[in-house]
Amino acid sequence: VSTLKGKHFISIDQLSNDELKGLLAASHQYKEIYSDKSKPLPRPLNGHSVSMIFQKRSTRTRVSTETGMSLLGGHALFLGPSDIQLGVNETMRDTASVLSRFNDIVLARVYAHADIIELAKYSSVPVINALSDLHHPLQTLADLMALQQHFGTDLTGKTVAWVGDGNNVLHDLMLGSVKMGMNVHIATPKGYEANADVLAKTIELAKENNCQVVTTNVAEEAVKGADVVVTDTWVSMGQEEEYAKRVKEFEGYQVNTELMGKANPGAVFLHCLPRHPEEVTDEVIYSDASLVFPEAENRMWTVMAVMAAQMGKV
Ligand code: CP
Ligand code: NVA
Incomplete structure (x- = not known):
């Protein structure tokens, strides 16, 4: 799974069979570790943050990422369609360049898959595709x-x-x-x-x-x-x-x-x-x-x- 280090997560296509199985194994492990809140929880992403751009509605993706990041010891920011300049005053390119300066990961839910590609192209930190018209890898x-x-x-x-x-x-x-x-x-x-x-x-x-x-x-x-x-x-x-x-x-x-x-x-x-x-x-x-x-x-x-x-x- 270490091969995802520093990389964007755009579609399941990019994962080898072993990477996919490794991510699933890690997911089962996290369920085991973080379901028991009676013990001190590991905080591997302490000091890290994820920006979450949402151009469409979401219950699961938003709440799971925000809660999951907090369990890992990091912080998540919800950026809904009317919260940031994107799409009105600012391009995806500039948004990517700016968020990359603040955050360690940028997650985005967009309409056109091309927007995820554009975001990934200009983001210097890993991007997560949180649903585009073509893919929903999470x-x-x-x-x-x-x-x-x-x-x-x-x-x-x-x-x-x-x-x-x-x-x-x-x-x-x-x-x-x-x-x-x-x-x-x-x-x-x-x-x-x-x-x-x-x-x-x-x-x-x-x-x-x-x-x-x-x-x-x-x-x-x-x-x-x-x-x-x-x-x-x-x-x-x-x-x-x-x-x-x-x-x-x-x-x-x-x-x-x-x-x-x-x-x-x-x-x-x-x-x-x-x-x-x-x-x-x-x-x-x-x-x-x-x-x-x-x-x-x-x-x-x-x-x-x-x-x-x-x-x-x-
Ligand atoms: N399944 C899923 O992505 O749900 P949300 O739209 O609520 O995030
Ligand atoms: N196919 C649906 C999935 C929502 C999670 C959509 O794109 O709206």
Whole structure:
């Protein structure tokens, strides 16, 4: 994991299989250490700080990073869309140059992935992508950690089925899943497929890791043989105007008890949250098969591991 030292964390693609597994191992360790507050907590990031630029809303990413940084002994600053000059009076380039003078890490949630690239280009300290229109690598770490908690550390040979929009959350999840040796089944409606370059990269990695990637437009086909069923909102932040059109075009993609019943016995359900009722029923999200709340909790243990690794402490 030490190879993340001083580096940006932009997508799961950049991690070797071992780096990914190392970050997950560190996340499990942090959960163990920092869950017990009766003992003095280690403060490896004492004196460190992270600026958190948020151009979109967030519950999990904001609270997990802010709380996680404080547990590690450092400080986090929340910079919402109307808190700083960025976008109104100041460019990403100048913002990057200035924040790098104050902070040890800059985390950002943006609309266009190009903005993360721009931030990383001009930031002299490590950047964390906290969601762009193309990638959500922090989410994948939390998802894989939840699967390890449920199935054990070795996830080789398990099958993950994505049912829904070919979006940012899927992109890192499919890259991460094949790096862990898992098969990936993807069902998206026509016109909502995963990004072609990310899919090509996933297929290439799957070959190297002896696993399979299957794409389809039929939800039932994807969940067949699946140990994990995953979805996300059909209407990502910034797509609100397409709401009516999307809900219509995603008909048949709702994860409900009937669809879960077509997956392998004992299959579990993941969702990055926040969720809407159209993509998953209450019955599924509050069922024993649902790992969504441990998954949410893991956002903290995993971002702690990423920040500590970037600072050379893992
Ligand atoms: N899953 C996730 O990133 O949630 P937030 O939008 O609440 O940060
Ligand atoms: N796909 C969603 C994820 C939110 C955490 C979005 O981009 O809004």
